[in-house]
Amino acid sequence: MKEFILIFRHEDGSKIASPEQIQVWMKQTMDWLGGIAAQNKLVSHGNGLSFEDSKVVRHNNIVTNGPFGEIRETIGGYVIVRAESVEEAVEFAKGSPVLQGEGNSVEVRKIATHEF
Amino acid sequence: MTGPQELIPHLFRTEAGRITAVLCKSFGLDHLEAAEDITSETFMAALDAWPRKGIPENPVAWLYAVAKNKAKNHLTRQHLFLKKIAPEITGQASTETTDIDIDLSDNGITDSQLQMLFAICHPSIPAEAQIALSLRILCGFGIEEIANAFLSNKETISKRLVRAKEKLRAEKVILAFPSGEETGRRLETVLTTLYLLYSEGYYSATQDAVLREDLCLEAMRLTYLLIRHDSTDQPMVNALLALMCFHSSRFPARKDSHGEMVLYQEQDESLWDQELIAKGAYYLHRASTGKNASRYHLEAAIAYWHTIKIDSPEKWENILQLYNQLLQIEYSPIAALNRTFALSKTKGKKAAIAAAEKLQLTGNHYYHTLLGELYTDIDNQQAKASFQTAYDMAKTAADKQAIRRKMDAL
Known part of the structure; x- marks a missing residue:
């Protein structure tokens, strides 16, 4: 089993959706995570990342406010899963409610392990 | 009127654990066997005296008085040995004194039992052995009853108990409340043991329904002791007791007239114990402080929803x-x-x-x-x-x- 981090890129939900809509997404997220956890394959439910109080520190210590690029979608959170292969991790990612938003994405990355 | 033959086993179940815990508190945990022996001797004395002389007016007080006397004799002998005989052998005089403090008051009993519970749930003792020790020392279960509950045999359980006691000695575990920060960590092990003890009763494979309910009741009694004590009256503990109350409310509906198990869906909910459900709600409410929703909070909440058929x-x-x-x-x-x-x-x-x-x-x-x-x-x-x-x-x-x-x- 390897560990994969699933990184969500999406718009700031609070800017585009009602509190009720966010509630629905939360529930869908919990159902999705519960489904992975029921397979004993959830390593960490991670953290949501706030869109407020965010800065980018660049070369020569130049500090800019978000947004973080030309696009509106940025990293909003992550979870860590256990999977046999990147394909299995991708299958998990496909179930994420984040992907309901056009332009949103889930990046799947294997966590590098160092062998001593 | 119940005779001594029924009363003594009943009292053994309720009082033996209390007496052993209190005696251990004054002897030290390394004399656990001596404490257990005195407890057994006390009940032997009752078995001998009560059928001949009649049941004393206050049987519990009688047991406590006898246990106290036997304990004092034991300590005096021990002291005599340390003071008079041991120096002859080792050439060293003992500095130990004979201050005898055997506190069989309600508070003394509760504190001793809780401290014993923390000692038994020491991280060095495997979970299975913790449960067996709790049943033996705190709940007055016989080896055979423990073996039945675990679907095991007497030899295996005896060995398990002996090894666990050796471990307690080797680790120099003492009878005391863990202090400050350590309370939380140690409390988690204690709660796991109580949870397992309860589950052992609730889901046990043994067909003996009375034994199963007894296991559950003992787990609840010990959890309740934790709630009565200030430093351990924590949200997680209340949540665990709530969980136990909700589950136990179904005991009257779980078996039919032939003693066979009735599954949840087929249970007559008018048999569910509403008083226990209300108690569960009370403790769940008490548990709802602080920021952490522990597994016991979540399981208690799930159990709450199951009280609605x-x-x-x-x-x-x-x-x-x-x-x-x-x-x-x-x-x-x-x-x-x-x-x-x-x-x-x-x-x-x-x-x-x-x-x-x-x-x-x-x-x-x-x-x-x-x-x-x-x-x-x-x-x-x-x-x-x-x-x-x-x-x-x-x-x-x-x-x-x-x-x-x-x-x-x-």
Whole structure:
């Protein structure tokens, strides 16, 4: 089993959706995570990342406010899963409610392990 | 009027643990065997005296007085040995004094029992041995009863107890409340043991219904002691007691007139103990402070929803969300299976079948029972095959019987 981090890129939900809509997404997220956890394959439910109080520190210590690029979608959170292969991790990612938003994405990355 | 033959075993169950804990408190945990011996001798004295002289007016006070005397004699002998004889052998005089403090007041008993509970649940003792020790020392269970509860034999349990006691000595565990920061960490082990003790009773494979309820009651009694003590009256402890109250409320409905198990769906809910359900709600409310929702909070909340028999979308949606959270804190096969059942109630059987097939629990007979239920009315042929697999894998008569009934209902 390897560990994969699933990184969500999406718009700031609070800017585009009602509190009720966010509630629905939360529930869908919990159902999705519960489904992975029921397979004993959830390593960490991670953290949501706030869109407020965010800065980018660049070369020569130049500090800019978000947004973080030309696009509106940025990293909003992550979870860590256990999977046999990147394909299995991708299958998990496909179930994420984040992907309901056009332009949103889930990046799947294997966590590098160092062998001593 | 009950005679000594009925009264003494009953008193042994309720008082032996108290006496042993208090004696240990004054002897030190390294003299656990001496304390247990004095407790046994005290009850032997009652067995000898009561049938001849009649049951004393206050049997408990009689037992305490006898135990106290025997303990004093023991300490005097011990002291004599240390003071008079040991110096002859070792050439050193003992500096120990004979201050005898055997506190059999209510508070003294509660404190000694709680400290004993913390000692038994020392991290160096394996979980199985913690439960066996708790039953033996704190709950006055006989070796045979413990063996029955574990579906084991007397030799195995005796060995387990001896090894655990040796470990307590080797680790120099003392009878005291853990201090400050350590309380939380040690309390978690204690709660795990009480949870397992309760589950042992609730789900035990033994057919002895009285024994099973006794295990549950003892677990509740010890949990309640923790709540009565300031430093251990924490939200997690209240949540655990709430969970136990909700589950126990179903005891009167769990067996039919032939003593056979009645499954939840088939239970007559008018038999559920409303007083215990109210108590559960009270402790769950008391548990709802602080920021952490522990696994006990989540399990208690799930148990609360099960005290409402009528199915509603709200009920199953709540249960599903609670299992989602519980699994993220701590995975267990049974929680994974129960979540999948809740999923079938909220998203339908087909969605639940797809989720079930990903669980990789094919070695677990409950998995096949669940599949059988999910396939019922969708594909009865498949349902039957799943129940058959479950039936072949199930080990206890009660499990096999429950599966057989489901098959017959197809």
